[in-house]
Amino acid sequence: xxxxxxxxxxxxxxxxxxxxxxxxxxxxxxxxxxxxxxxxxxxxxxxxxxxxxxxxxxxxxxxxxxxxxxxxxxxxxxxxxxxxxxxxxxxxxxxxxxxxxxxxxxxxxxxxxxxxxxxxxxxxxxxxxxxxxxxxxxxxxxxxxxxxxxxxxxxxxxxxxxxxxxxxxxxxxxxxxxxxxxxxxxxxxxxxxxxxxxxxxxxxxxxxxxxxxxxxxxxxxxxxxxxxxxxxxxxxxxxxxxxxxxxxxxxxxxxxxxxxxxxxxxxxxxxxxxxxxxxxxxxxxxxxxxxxxxxxxxxxxxxxxxxxxxxxxxxxxxxxxxxxxxxxxxxxxxxxxxxxxxxxxxxxxxxxxxxxxxxxxxxxxxxxxxxxxxxxxxxxxxxxxxxxxxxxxxxxxxxxxxxxxxxxxxxxxxxxxxxxxxxxxxxxxxxxxxxxxxxxxxxxxxxxxxxxxxxxxxxxxxxxxxxxxxxxxx
Amino acid sequence: xxxxxxxxxxxxxxxxxxxxxxxxxxxxxxxxxxxxxxxxxxxxxxxxxxxxxxxxxxxxxxxxxxxxxxxxxxxxxxxxxxxxxxxxxxxxxxxxxxxxxxxxxxxxxxxxxxxxxxxxxxxxxxxxxxxxxxxxxxxxxxxxxxxxxxxxxxxxxxxxxxxxxxxxxxxxxxxxxxxxxxxxxxxxxxxxxxxxxxxxxxxxxxxxxxxxxxxx
Numbered sequence: 001x002x003x004x005x006x007x008x009x010x011x012x013x014x015x016x017x018x019x020x021x022x023x024x025x026x027x028x029x030x031x032x033x034x035x036x037x038x039x040x041x042x043x044x045x046x047x048x049x050x051x052x053x054x055x056x057x058x059x060x061x062x063x064x065x066x067x068x069x070x071x072x073x074x075x076x077x078x079x080x081x082x083x084x085x086x087x088x089x090x091x092x093x094x095x096x097x098x099x100x101x102x103x104x105x106x107x108x109x110x111x112x113x114x115x116x117x118x119x120x121x122x123x124x125x126x127x128x129x130x131x132x133x134x135x136x137x138x139x140x141x142x143x144x145x146x147x148x149x150x151x152x153x154x155x156x157x158x159x160x161x162x163x164x165x166x167x168x169x170x171x172x173x174x175x176x177x178x179x180x181x182x183x184x185x186x187x188x189x190x191x192x193x194x195x196x197x198x199x200x201x202x203x204x205x206x207x208x209x210x211x212x213x214x215x216x217x218x219x220x221x222x223x224x225x226x227x228x229x230x231x232x233x234x235x236x237x238x239x240x241x242x243x244x245x246x247x248x249x250x251x252x253x254x255x256x257x258x259x260x261x262x263x264x265x266x267x268x269x270x271x272x273x274x275x276x277x278x279x280x281x282x283x284x285x286x287x288x289x290x291x292x293x294x295x296x297x298x299x300x301x302x303x304x305x306x307x308x309x310x311x312x313x314x315x316x317x318x319x320x321x322x323x324x325x326x327x328x329x330x331x332x333x334x335x336x337x338x339x340x341x342x343x344x345x346x347x348x349x350x351x352x353x354x355x356x357x358x359x360x361x362x363x364x365x366x367x368x369x370x371x372x373x374x375x376x377x378x379x380x381x382x383x384x385x386x387x388x389x390x391x392x393x394x395x396x397x398x399x400x401x402x403x404x405x406x407x408x409x410x411x412x413x414x415x416x417x418x419x420x421x422x423x424x425x426x427x428x429x430x431x432x433x434x435x436x437x438x439x440x441x442x443x444x445x446x447x448x449x450x451x452x453x454x455x456x457x458x459x460x461x462x463x464x465x466x467x468x469x470x471x472x473x474x
Numbered sequence: 475x476x477x478x479x480x481x482x483x484x485x486x487x488x489x490x491x492x493x494x495x496x497x498x499x500x501x502x503x504x505x506x507x508x509x510x511x512x513x514x515x516x517x518x519x520x521x522x523x524x525x526x527x528x529x530x531x532x533x534x535x536x537x538x539x540x541x542x543x544x545x546x547x548x549x550x551x552x553x554x555x556x557x558x559x560x561x562x563x564x565x566x567x568x569x570x571x572x573x574x575x576x577x578x579x580x581x582x583x584x585x586x587x588x589x590x591x592x593x594x595x596x597x598x599x600x601x602x603x604x605x606x607x608x609x610x611x612x613x614x615x616x617x618x619x620x621x622x623x624x625x626x627x628x629x630x631x632x633x634x635x636x637x638x639x640x641x642x643x644x645x646x647x648x649x650x651x652x653x654x655x656x657x658x659x660x661x662x663x664x665x666x667x668x669x670x671x672x673x674x675x676x677x678x679x680x681x682x683x684x685x686x687x688x689x690x
Contacts, residue, residue: 269578
């Protein structure tokens, strides 16, 4: 009984299993009822038509008697019909004759009380020269007599109805057996459909954020489930990649923060370990200051990164001229460039782009200051912007040291430093180019780098043109 | 005790030097792995403080190449804090591993332990000829009276005690007590030795003419 409750019990979200069983049983029920009704209707109709034609044949015989001048009152049913209509009194046929005035002239057998002459006489010939009436179990056929009166013959269809109801009962019993068998098979079918889904759901539930290594079995019993498992696995893969990248990034960030923190900590402990000369304290503070400044740069860039990745890309950005951004960056960096006698050169043509102007400035700034950092004394960095038919292009190149080809694949990685050395002070944070790449990808662009050691480096950034710029997700 | 610090970050390098120097160690430094390896191979250091992420030669490679030639005790001092890094470091031959950021007291304690262990001594307080030498507090007591020693005097005593029974040449003492920058004169050692005799007890250190000094 418990499984009946499982199938038919009221629940806010019924299980697939119970829905399947229910729907199969309901469908079967509809089919059985339709079958029952149609077979009842067919049998009933056929029986009535049979009885009607028998009665019609009898009227024909009686008409023949009238035509051979048998008196109306002598009319009687031929014996041959007794066996057709049945000997039992309840099957006995009856007949009645009325004249044109509707006066009953003659009757044979037990005429039921409700028998009346018809209002409109049937035609004496044509395709349908009779009127059939049915009342309860009684069927009567009326024809017109040659003298304008009418003749009715009828009988109760008791025997036929017995057989019809017998058939109905047999069909009902048959249906019950079928339903019992159907419950059994439909439960099995529903199980075979719902069990793999159940299993899949259970497997999926065990995959938490910490257990992203397991995957759903790719071969499922049905095609839809296989597709679902594949899709689910793909989502989990992406998620796992993202989490792994995030973990790596957090670990890297923590690692990068470790150096300045160790210095501040050790320096403070060292200064406080005993009383010292003022100059020694000053030196200690200078060290702490340098380490804190480095931390500040690191934290700012980490914030920039997370800000870029959380900007709403569907936002409606203003149209920004990349060439204007470039000359702004030149003004900003010129004083720094002069320290190493470096030159920032411009080759600008209008290049319009829908983007966050601050992020664009950050992009150009990072590329140019990267060029200045790795540039030689007296060198130059060139900024070029222009529009192509299908793209907005920014090229930043320098005549600096260049980047060894072994490093090229990694320069956009977070915390990757080409020099790997912090011998001279702290050097960069190692997030600049990573930030650049994030910004570019934010606006659907690409960046390519070509570098020759000793000759210089060229960064080429290409954004899709405004009119076809569909801002991309992530 | 003479220690080599191999660390590429200049502020950290200076700090480590100052900390160890104040504890009476003489400290040499290297800013990259290759230079550090050269120093570690050419001189008998009592311990090496090694960073892992070094230019030119990283810490693991440094260890591999050092271990082919020498057993110098090595303490890795690194910001890499993952278990696999620690395991790799120790398996490559490091004797201890300390994560950055570290605390001054712990670093110094580990240095003391490292040097003590390499001399085969288990405790940090030692009794020699009724003289109680405390390596942790860097203090000396004789007849319930504490002797006030300078850092260099204590280092000399420490070295001789750790190598007790062995005759230590003046050359070796110079190598272990003074770093490459110290200007050392030949008679400085004699001054330290006679100070120790005066401050503690006259027969603590014996002179073997033409060979060196020994605590029998």
